[in-house]
Amino acid sequence: AxxxxxxxxxxxxxxxxxxxxxxxxxxxxxxxxxNEQALxxxxxxxxxxxxxxxxxxxxxxxxLLRELNEGSCSLRIDQAKKLQRWVEPVFVQITxxxxxxxxxxxxxxxxxxxxxxxxxxxxxxx
Numbered sequence: 001a002x003x004x005x006x007x008x009x010x011x012x013x014x015x016x017x018x019x020x021x022x023x024x025x026x027x028x029x030x031x032x033x034x035n036e037q038a039l040x041x042x043x044x045x046x047x048x049x050x051x052x053x054x055x056x057x058x059x060x061x062x063x064l065l066r067e068l069n070e071g072s073c074s075l076r077i078d079q080a081k082k083l084q085r086w087v088e089p090v091f092v093q094i095t096x097x098x099x100x101x102x103x104x105x106x107x108x109x110x111x112x113x114x115x116x117x118x119x120x121x122x123x124x125x126x
Contacts, residue, residue: 074086
């Protein structure tokens with residue numbers, strides 16, 4: 001099942017052709033903007049406030065662009081004209097002698113760490 005985080009947004013009809021929305025009754029997939037500024041402009045036009053992105057633990061717009069380019073998420077516009085970030089999680093449960101392997105901490109390439117206690121999970125890539 002796909003999971004999504006919804007951004008409050010109003011769709012700008014003039015952008016449909018610009019970013020290659022696919023027409024269907026399901027949420028419309030938005031083609032990845034070509035660069036960070038185009039993505040920031042697209043988000044702004046859909047009333048997504050990115051002013052605090054990149055502050056503290058919040059990821060910058062560049063991180064969303066990287067996720068879009070690598071295929072680990074996509075942007076979609078639903079029938080209510082809300083912009084959504086879609087991810088498809090993959091969970092792996094490893095058991096041995098009745099015990100379940102739990103990931104206690106994730107260390108990212110930049111050295112930052114996230115402490116949690118869950119089964120192994122990642123975003124599915126295309």
